[in-house]
Amino acid sequence: MLDYPDYPIYAYKEMLDEEFPFKIEIRQPSTMNRILHAHEHLQLCYMMSGSCLHWASGRQYVLTKGDLFSIPPFQEHRLEPREAMDFVMVQVDFMPHAVNENFRDFAQMPTFIDFAYIRPLISETDLLPKITLPAATQTVVENLLSVLLTEWKEREEGYRLAIKAELLKLLVITGRQYKRYSQTQSQQERQKVAIHREAFFEAITYMQTHYNEDLHLDVVAAKALMAPSYFSHMLKLTKGKSYIELLSAIRMQASMELLTGTDLSITEIATRVGYNHISHFNRTFKKHTGVTPGDYRKHQI
Structure with a gap:
């Protein structure tokens, strides 16, 4: 409970x-x-x-x-x-x-x-x-x-x-x-529903464009006009991932692009995608891809 x-x-x-x-x-x-x-x-x-x-x-x-x-x-x-x-x-x-x-x-x-x-x-x-x-x-x-x-x-x-x-x-x-x-x-009632639906998907877009920042669930949920627990549930419903899972997936996709498309160091890439600790970034990346960032870069180049 x-x-x-x-x-x-x-x-x-x-x-x-x-x-x-x-x-x-x-x-x-x-x-x-x-x-x-x-x-x-x-x-x-x-x-x-x-x-x-x-x-x-x-x-x-x-x-x-x-x-x-x-x-x-x-x-x-x-x-x-x-x-x-x-x-x-x-x-x-x-x-x-x-x-x-x-x-x-x-x-x-x-x-x-x-x-x-x-x-x-x-x-x-x-x-x-x-x-x-x-x-x-x-x-x-x-x-x-x-x-x-x-x-x-x-x-x-x-x-x-x-x-x-x-x-x-x-x-x-x-x-x-x-x-x-x-x-x-009434038009007013339909507009309310539309506004809340749009706010929800705009919050997802915000995650996709501000993933490098220190994003907190309560802040993003407020943009969706929802309580944090409800917003996370709606993400699970429509995206198949909780808030943390979706944010990690967005960050991992960005990091993979930086690993193959730039010469930035792994530490700098970790910072650019929103991770303050390289160890956390390495663990998350390996969990997401099955390999370390270094091995991913080596085999993709």
Whole structure:
């Protein structure tokens, strides 16, 4: 469990299998989580029947049959029953690499990223990105979730591949429905989402052009208009690397170009790409390439 002053934040390794970080469950009043909490992974939920209350970031939302909603990483939330009302909700928990090890599918799904990761951070009028699916789409999603539940329960040979395929279908449907929903939003709401998406990618560009500086996660995350932990998670989602991993990769690429394209000493190259200690640079370079900077230069020239 990650430390937090007010409520627990669960690391995904506590709740999901590290090798295949996916889980699907049915929630009812007797199995709902009424404790305020957050988690490191993404959660997609669909209301099969009935109604309940959902608290997210201090606000209350009524969920009813046909609602599809997401809980992004690190957002505090909890469920609460409505008086004298039952419900059945399907809850899908996963990390991006359960779908695709290289995260390319998510990076190419901007509407899904907006729905599940960006919009919950910025919307003032409807913090929870809830979509009420049309009747025909409800049937499709319910059939899809039924397949996922069966595959997860029976776990026959090839179940992981089957789950990935069905989960990708769910993400595509979610992205398409959000695109339709977003077309009904005000220009101001659409502009907010666009600004935050642009700020995120501008922060990545900043890393790529200022890698030689002493870059701190909190400074770059602020340029992305995100909390540091959330920014690092979004990098993992779209780039397949955490903040430190991405910064190291950028620096290593620059150092390889300097090693083969200049006569600069290895110490000077280390300084130019942002490393104050040559020993740290040498260790990172060998970890990244499998050889020392000297050997890399020798074999590339």
